[in-house]
Amino acid sequence: xxxxxxxxxxxxxxxxxxxxxxxxxxxxxxxxxxxxxxxxxxxxxxxxxxxxxxxxxxxxxxxxxxxxxxxxxxxxxxxxxxxxxxxxxxxxxxxxxxxxxxxxxxxxxxxxxxxxxxxxxxxxxxxxxxxxxxxxxxxxxxxxxxxxxxxxxxxxxxxxxxxxxxxxxxxxxxxxxxxxxxxxxxxxxxxxxxxxxxxxxxxxxxxxxxxxxxxxxxxxxxxxxxxxxxxxxxxxxxxxxxxxxxxxxxxxxxxxxxxxxxxxxxxxxxxxxxxxxxxxxxxxxxxxxxxxxxxxxxxxxxxxxxxxxxxxxxxxxxxxxxxxxxxxxxxxxxxxxxxxxxxxxxxxxxxxxxxxxxxxxxxxxxxxxxxxxxxxxxxxxxxxxxxxxxxxxxxxxxxxxxxxxxxxxxxxxxxxxxxxxxxxxxxxxxxxxxxxxxxxxxxxxxxxxxxxxxxxxxxxxxxxxxxxxxxxxxxxxxxxxxxxxxx
Numbered sequence: 001x002x003x004x005x006x007x008x009x010x011x012x013x014x015x016x017x018x019x020x021x022x023x024x025x026x027x028x029x030x031x032x033x034x035x036x037x038x039x040x041x042x043x044x045x046x047x048x049x050x051x052x053x054x055x056x057x058x059x060x061x062x063x064x065x066x067x068x069x070x071x072x073x074x075x076x077x078x079x080x081x082x083x084x085x086x087x088x089x090x091x092x093x094x095x096x097x098x099x100x101x102x103x104x105x106x107x108x109x110x111x112x113x114x115x116x117x118x119x120x121x122x123x124x125x126x127x128x129x130x131x132x133x134x135x136x137x138x139x140x141x142x143x144x145x146x147x148x149x150x151x152x153x154x155x156x157x158x159x160x161x162x163x164x165x166x167x168x169x170x171x172x173x174x175x176x177x178x179x180x181x182x183x184x185x186x187x188x189x190x191x192x193x194x195x196x197x198x199x200x201x202x203x204x205x206x207x208x209x210x211x212x213x214x215x216x217x218x219x220x221x222x223x224x225x226x227x228x229x230x231x232x233x234x235x236x237x238x239x240x241x242x243x244x245x246x247x248x249x250x251x252x253x254x255x256x257x258x259x260x261x262x263x264x265x266x267x268x269x270x271x272x273x274x275x276x277x278x279x280x281x282x283x284x285x286x287x288x289x290x291x292x293x294x295x296x297x298x299x300x301x302x303x304x305x306x307x308x309x310x311x312x313x314x315x316x317x318x319x320x321x322x323x324x325x326x327x328x329x330x331x332x333x334x335x336x337x338x339x340x341x342x343x344x345x346x347x348x349x350x351x352x353x354x355x356x357x358x359x360x361x362x363x364x365x366x367x368x369x370x371x372x373x374x375x376x377x378x379x380x381x382x383x384x385x386x387x388x389x390x391x392x393x394x395x396x397x398x399x400x401x402x403x404x405x406x407x408x409x410x411x412x413x414x415x416x417x418x419x420x421x422x423x424x425x426x427x428x429x430x431x432x433x434x435x436x437x438x439x440x441x442x443x444x445x446x447x448x449x450x451x452x453x454x455x456x457x458x459x460x461x462x463x464x465x466x467x468x469x470x471x472x473x474x475x476x477x478x479x480x481x482x483x484x485x486x487x
Contacts, residue, residue: 003060005073005128008044008083011037012090012121019114027109031098034113038091041124045083048075053480059130068190071137074130077484078266078335082259083127084481085339089251089346090120092460096350097243099456103357106241112152116247118145123252126260132181132191132268135260136173139224143169146253149244150237161239168233169223177221183214184268193263195486197270204273211269215279218264219286224257225320226313228290235309242353245305250346254312255338258319262334262485265323271487274326283324288418290317295425302363304352307429308345314422315341315388321415322403326487330406333399335482336475340387340395343468347384350461351377359451364433369442373451376458378437380465385430387468390423395471398479 015037022030048058052075059074075083097116101109122145125138143166151162185191187207188198204211223230234254238245247253265274265283274280294314301307318341322334354377355361359370371378387394390401400419407415471478 003073004044004048004058005075005079005124006060006062008041008087009073009121009124009128011041011044012117012124016114016117016121019110019117022110024110030110030113031094034094034097034117035091037117038087038094038120041120042084042087042091045080045087045124048080049084051075052077052080052484061130065133068185068192069133070131071134072130072192073125073128073134074193075128077481078259078262079127079129081335081478081481082255082338083124085342086120086123086127086251086255089342089464092463093243093246093251093346096246096353096457096460099454100241100243100353100357103454103457106152107154108152111148112241115145115148119149119247119252121145123256126256129193129263131193132184135263136177136181139177139222139256139260140170140173142253142256143173146244146247149247150240152241152244153239155239158239161236164236165233168230172221172223172230175221176217176223180214180217180221183210183217187211187214193267195267197266197268197273199269199273201272201276204276208277211273212277212279215264215269215274215277216282218268219261219283222257222260222264224253225261226254226257226290226316227286227320228293228313231290231294231313234313235306238303238305238309242305242349242356245308246346246349246353250342250349254316255342258316259338261320262323266331266485266487271326274324280324280326284321284412284415287317287321287324288415290314291321291418291422292425295422295429298429299425301429302365304355304362304364304367304433305349307364307433308348308352311348311388311426311429312345314426315345318399318403321418322406325403325406325410325412325415327406327409328483328487329402329409331485331487332479332482333402333404333406335485336402336478337396337399339478340399340468340471343464343471344384344387344394344396347380347461347464347468348388350457350464351381351384354453354457354461357457358453364436367433367436368440369437370451371437374437374453376453376462378434380461381437382434383465384468385434387472388430389426393469393472395468395475395478398472398475
């Protein structure tokens with residue numbers, strides 16, 4: 001019997017085949033498959049929510065390779081929350097992509113939509129992976145599926161960005177992540193995720209140096225989490241079309257990185273083993289440094305997508321930091337930020353794409369007076385910016401509140417200082433965009449008379465902006481699933 005988690009994975013894979021079979025000549029039908037698959041996938045994922053909330057874990061084993069190594073799937077609170085966010089935002093991104101590629105007359109649209117579907121299939125595989133081996137397979141599949149999307153424009157710049165993207169991610173996975181998985185199997189005798197971890201205190205005491213090395217291999221081998229210094233692939237990937245950037249930064253790629261990092265923290269090592277090894281402090285240090293340094297770098301980016309890219313690097317480490325705090329509130333805040341950052345950041349990238357498609361502007365310095373011609377776009381941008389800064393009643397406030405409480409529970413006032421300073425930096429690099437759009441008068445060289453917003457692009461961005469507010473005003477569904485993961 002095929003399990004529901006596996007069905008959610010197969011729906012997107014089937015959509016990719018249907019998109020290719022339909023081709024360029026029947027583009028309405030081709031795009032219908034993307035939207036329909038997104039709706040069906042979200043329905044399948046949502047159908048598991050009552051079971052998971054009740055304490056059940058829908059699961060299934062596809063194949064056993066050797067004892068302790070299987071391709072298997074399981075839906076728990078952490079995986080379900082990640083999958084719900086990704087599948088819902090795929091629907092919004094599908095509509096947005098239709099408006100984007102048609103407005104700009106993008107080439108190779110069939111390849112574009114097919115790779116999008118494959119990327120979401122791989123994302124579901126990561127979300128519902130029951131063990132490290134399954135997670136590794138789909139983690140790597142996601143890199144391959146998104147390579148063609150990063151290189152989509154086929155310009156020298158796009159090819160160079162895509163090469164850097166794949167070298168960083170495949171290189172880190174092969175040289176760091178794979179050895180970490182093999183060593184974990186040698187020590188633990190299993191790769192299955194288990195609440196509290198699969199490395200008990202006795203194993204830690206017997207192999208402290210080895211396991212500390214394994215932890216470092218995991219943390220940096222999962223380079224999609226963009227923890228510095230292995231963050232360089234992310235700004236390079238900004239050569240991709242804006243909907244792809246939204247996929248990379250909000251729905252799939254980077255979120256699989258931080259999601260997998262939390263899996264390793266909480267379901268491979270466990271809180272007790274991390275404390276015993278002292279690696280939690282190391283993780284907090286790298287995450288805090290990434291939060292602050294990436295925020296400072298964002299200040300100096302005039303290109304809007306580049307500014308948002310460094311913002312993403314910073315925001316991802318909030319999630320890593322929450323897991324490394326090893327407190328109930330910190331973990332809840334980190335997990336909740338996977339969803340809360342997703343809806344806010346995808347809104348910002350939707351806005352950047354709308355500005356490019358309608359006004360052909362890419363730099364912050366060109367945004368003066370833009371709100372007069374693009375009121376919906378800039379209103380959505382302002383709402384999402386408030387969320388990233390952490391202003392109530394936005395969803396970002398909920399995440400940062402729990403992270404702040406977690407830092408107090410941990411007894412680390414310096415972490416609280418990092419959170420406060422980073423929020424000021426968030427305001428410093430996002431505020432000027434909003435200020436220019438609303439309060440500056442465009443110069444003659446920045447004439448806006450020709451600018452018109454595109455309905456197919458406006459509706460998804462307004463939806464995600466409103467969602468970022470609703471998740472702040474009604475955070476219980478996200479917090480309930482996040483709270484199912486116990487430290």
